[in-house]
Amino acid sequence: MNIINAVLSPAPLYSGQRQRFLIVGGVYFVLWIAAWYAADRLNHWGGVSLWYLPAGLRFCCLLVFGWRGLLLEWVAELIALLFTTPGMDSISVFLSAPPYWLLYHWMVMPLSYAAVILPLRRWMRNPWDFTNPGHRALFLVAALAVSALAALAGTFGAVYSGLIPLTQGPEALLSWIIGDFTGIIALVPLLLVRVWPGLHHYLQQGCWRRLPLSTAVSSSSDLSTMLIVALALLLVFGIPWRLDLNPHFPLTALLLLLPLAWITLHYSLRGAVLAVVMLDSGLVVLIVLFGQRDAALPYQLVMIAIALVGLWLGGVVEARNRLMVRYRDFASASNDLLWETDVEGRLLEASGRLARHVVLTPGQSWRLLLNDGLQPHLAALEHALSQQQPFHHLEIALQGAGETPRWIQLNGLPLLDELGELIGYRGTAVDVSRSRRAEALLRNYNEELLHEVSERTRALRQTNGELAAKERHLQVLLAAAPVGVLELDDAQCCRYLNANGCALTGCTPEQAQGRHILDFVHPDDRDYVDFIWQINRQSDEVQWLEFRLNRTSLWCAAHWINLAHSDESMDGAIMVLTNATARRQQDERLWTLAHHDTLTDLPNRSLFWDRLGQALRRAKRRESGTAVLWIDLDGFKAVNDSLGHAAGDALLQQVARRLKIRMRDSDTVARMGGDEFAVILPDITESEGAVRVATELTASLAEPFELPQGPAHISGSIGVALYPQHAETAETLTQYADMAMYTAKHAGKNQVQVWYGR
Secondary structure, three states, X not given: OOOOOOOOOOOOOOHHHHHHHHHHHHHHHHHHHHHHHHHHHXXXXXXXXXXXXXXXXXXXXXXXXXXXXXXXXXXXXXXXXXHOOOOOOHHHHHHHOOHHHHHHHHHHHHHHHHHHHHHHHXXXXXXXXXXXXXXXXXXHHHHXXXXXXXXXXXXXXXXHOOOOOHHHXXXXXXXXXXXXXXXXXXXXXXHHHHHHHHHHHHHHHOOOOOOOHHHOOHHHHHHHHHHHHHHHHHHHHHHHHHOOOHHHHHHHHHHHHHHHHHHHHHHHHHHHHHHHHHHHHHHHHHHHHHOOHHHHHHHHHHHHHHHHHHHHHHHHHHHHHHHHHHHHHHHHHHOOEEEEEEOOOEEEEEEOHHHHOOOOOOOXXXXXXXXXXXXOOHHHHHHHHHOOOOEEEEEEEEOOOOOOOEEEEEEEEEEEOOOOOEEEEEEEEEEOHHHHHHHHHHHHHHHHHHHHHHHHXXXXXXXXXXXXXXXXXXXXXXXXXXXXXXXXXXXXXEEEEOHHHHHHHOOOHHHHOOOEHHHHEOXXXXXXXXXXXXXOOOOOOOEEEEXXXXXXXXXXXXEEEEEEOOOOOEEEEEEEEEEOHHHHHHXXXXXXXXXXXXXXXXXXXXXXXXXXXXXXXHHHHHOOOEEEEEEEEEOHHHHHHHHOHHHHHHHHHHHHHHXXXXXXXXXXXXXXXXXXXXXXXXXXXOHHHHHHHHHHHHHHXXXXXXXXXXXXXXXXEEXXXXXXXXXXXXXXXXXXXXXXXXXXXXXXXXXXXXXXXX
C-alpha cells in the first residue's frame, strides 16, 4: 500500500512510459465498458441495480492517475454514450438530444468525482494505507461524498433532460447513491491492494511486479477463498430456497459475514478484498436468478455491510500482522533466542538463531538443558521463579557441543491468566559465550598474575639477601599491570595498592595503607562483600565478585586468592580489581530503554504491570490496600492539531513532571501510551485518600501550560479503582479504573470518578 501515492506525476512521460500508459488506457476502456454493460444487463434482467462497478473503476482511476485519469474517464463516457446504449439506435439518440444535455451527461460524472478525489490526492501527503483507521474512514467519507455528488448531478440531468419524471427523482437519487457507494467500497480496495502495485511497476519498469516471498502462497490462498465463498453462497441461498424460505433471504444473507471474517483472519487484507468482491458479485447474480427484486434495499445493505466489514476487519488484521512481524523482527534481531515455558518449566516454544545450535525439544524441562558445571546465577533464577517475579541479565550455561558450555544471558517475564495465576514464563536470551571466553582469558591472566605475585612474595620472604632487588622488580611489575592489585594481610587490611588500584579506589598509597578491605567498598554493598569474603576465607581457589567502590562509586570486578603459611594458616590475600562500570552502565541503559517511555522518561506499560503486580502481592501479604488511577488528558488532541506535534510532545513532558511532583517515592507514575497515564498508590486502604490525590492531580493539570509554541489549556479525567474492594487482579483493577475514567469523561471531563461496581 505504500506505493499507492507514488503515481505517475504530471511531469512528462518518457516514450516507453507513454506507450505503456496508452496500453493500460485501452485495457481500462474495455473493462469500463464491460462493467457498464454488465451492470445494465443485470438491471434489465433482474429489474434491480444493486451496485455500479464503473463507479469503483472511475474512483480508482482518478485516485491513482489524477488529471490523466480524468481524461481517461471522459473518453470512456464518450464511448458509452455513442456505442453502448442497448436496445436503441445510439447514434440517432445522440443526434436528436439537445447538445447541451449531451455535453452535460458526458462531462458531469467524471467532474463530480474529480471535484472530491483530486483535492484529496493533493491533501493526502502520507501514503494511502488501509491499515490506518484514519485512512479507512477518509476513504469511506470520500466514497460517500462522490456518490452523493454524482447522484445529485446525474438525477438533475435525467429529470430536466426528460429521461425520468420529476416524481421519480428522489427514488432515483437514493438508488444512485447506494449503487455508486456499494460499487466503490467493494471494488476500489481490491484494485488498490491487489492490482495497482503490479500495474504501477509495469508502468515504471515495463514488467509486472513479482510477489515477494512472504506472499508466494497467494495463489493457494486465493483458491481457498474462492471455494469458501462459493460454498457459503450455495449454503445461504440453496438451503433457504430448498426449504421455501425465500422471504427471509436478506436476513439469512448476513450469515455471509462469518466466512468473510474467517477469510480475513487467515488471509489478511488481500484475502478480505477478494472475498468482498466475490460475495457481493455472487449476491447480485443469485438475486437476479432467484428474482428477489422486491428485496433490493435489504440486499444492498447486506452488500454494504460485507464491504465495510471486509475493509475494516481486513485493515485491522493487516495492521496487527504488520505489527507482529515488526516486533518479531525486532526481537529476532536483538536476541538470539525467543522462548516460552509452562508453569512446570517445560519448554513450549523456542525460536531464533540459538535454537538451531542447541537441542531444544518441546516438553523438555529447562533444567535438563543446564550444563553440569558452575552456574553462578542459578540461585537467583530459581528465587525469581519461586517468587513469580521477572528476571533480567541472568547468565546460565547450557549444554553445548562437546564439553564446551554455551552461555546465555536470560530475560524472562511471568505469564498470568485472567485470575492472576501463573501459567508460565516467556522471554529472550542472548548468546554471551564469546564475551565469557574473553572474560575467561582475562581471568586466566589475573590468576597467573596472582600466582606469580604470590610465588614472588613467598620467594622474597625466604631469600632475605635478594629481597630488595626482587621487591623493586615486583613493584615495577605491579605498577605496569593494567589492573588494580591489592594485597591484604591476615587481618584483611591493605598492605599494598598499585597505581591502577589507587585510581580505581580514589586513595593514595599512604591513605590505603592499613585500611580494612570493607573501607574500600560502598556502604550499600559491604554486607554482601563481607558475607562472600567470610564463606570463602579458607578456600585456596580463585574467587570472584562485583561491588561498588566507596570513594569513586565505580563498579569493579574483583578476583582474589587467599595466601597461606607453610603451616596452612591464612596469611592475607591478593586481589585484582578491574573496572566494570561501563558494562554495568550499559546493562542499566538497556534495561531503562526497555522499561521507560523515551519521551517522558516515565515507566512504560511493561514496567507498570511489573510494579502493579509487586504492589498487589505486597498488599496481600500485609493485608493492606492499593489504588490505581487511570488518567486521560482532555483537550490534548486540540493542542496537538493546533500547535503541532512538537508542542504535543512538550506538553506530555510537562504533564509527566506535574504528575511526578505530587507522588511519593513509593508511588509509580507510568505513561500507558498516547495521552493516557496511570498511577499506582500502594498502602491506600480507603477511597478518600485516592480521591484526594486524584483531585489534586486534576487541579494541577487544569492550570495553564507554557509551551515554546504558545500557551496550552487542558484538563484530566481520572478513574479510581482499589484493591481489594473492587478487584483482586491487576488486569481487572486497571480495567475498572479505565471504565471509571470514561464515566468521568462522559460526565463533563476534568473530574474524578471512583469505580462504582456493576
